[in-house]
Amino acid sequence: MNLFQWLKPAKRAKAPELTAEQVQRLSELPRTATLSEQPLRQQRWVVLDLETSGLNMNRDDVLSIGAVVIEDGAIDLGQQFERTLSRPDHKLSPSVLIHGLGPSAIAAGSEPVEALLDFMAFVGDSPLLAFHAPFDQHMIGRALKESLGYKLQHPFLDVAEIAPLLFPQACLRQAGLDDWTAFFGLHAEERHHASADALVTAELALILFSHARKQGMDSPLQLEQDLAKWRRRQQSHSF
Template identity: 65%
Template sequence: MSLFSWLRPAQPMLPEEVQQRVESLLAPSALGECSLREQRWVVLDLETTGLNLNKDQVLSIGAVVIEDGAIDFSQQFERTLQCDKQKLGPSVLIHGLAPSAIAAGSHPAEALLAFMEFVGDSPLLAFHAPFDSHMLGRALKDYLGYRLQHTFLDVADLAPMLCPQANMRKAGLDEWIDWFKLQVFDRHNASADALATAELALILFSRARQQEIQSPLDLQQRLGQWKRRQQAPSL
């Protein structure tokens, strides 16, 4: 045994059928030169027990698909995950998730595996994507021993990049919904927030095309350049 083997977290012991499903998951595709309209995007929102990246847990997953330039309502995902009652905090009240609903939820491993099968090889969009990416990645590692490598683009960065006239660099989802005058009748649960984020993303894709950003790869590269400029020290 290696001297440092105890530092590595143990791999979860999975039933053979589950392990086979994990091994059959599609590898993520790199963003390419197809048009923004042709790309299949999975728009994700997570509800969690809190905001601690290392301790809090995923409570629910909501996702919708953008494909062929529109939200495809035939492709939606919603799942509540079981969670230890001791880990439930005040955020549960905000999400509207009753303890009974959480107790009756899916086992996290099953819910997470079903979600990754739903994602396939598609890139992901989220509002404040680094948080969702980290929480989802940690849950997948803990419950399935799976390493998340899918591309995430952050709608919270795309919006100010493509709409600098709004002058809202650090705005939240509600503020962008108000700025674009979107009619959103439900918020603060995973599915509703994923849908609101998808509606915002469609507007932003239209703005991107107006700015000669035609492909997912173009969008990713332009976003990277914009973020580096934002982080550069001002002279």
């Protein structure tokens, strides 16, 4: 490589091509949301789960989005979201054995731009919850950036962190969703399906919110602040 090649700027990703209607819908989406000091029961939450083509956060794609709403301290089954995204270039991978989304289901899916616009309209300005949230946050954020040119700035809280924060006696710090649902005696009708996993995550979150209030964490902002302290303690103990 010569000097001029080294100085050449990196190739930018091609800007997404949107219709006038899609551009209008995009402009109406909230760009950000903040964690409030209102009581947990008064906060609308969107609980998210994704099925993806694999676990590589920079290469694999979102195949399915499932979400449910917690509002007024309960799961609102009238507010649910589910989409499978069409991925023409998707190749059969071992992940199909987990999520069951074969080529025919992917081919019949929704066009990604429309599906993602619908999802963000569903989210509105609500914060999001997920189990192992950094993965879902990165994957949905990358999909939104690539398909819409939209930068996701909504807060994400990780149920996988909230659980050991509130229940250190469970000794399940590195546990998965199945471990925590078993700990609380929850029953998941179906697993590795985005909507079903979002629903059981929401059920787990409601249990945790109840215990958070008893421990003096009665607002989204307070919960996040206590989570940040918990993370620092975990990091200090790891050295």
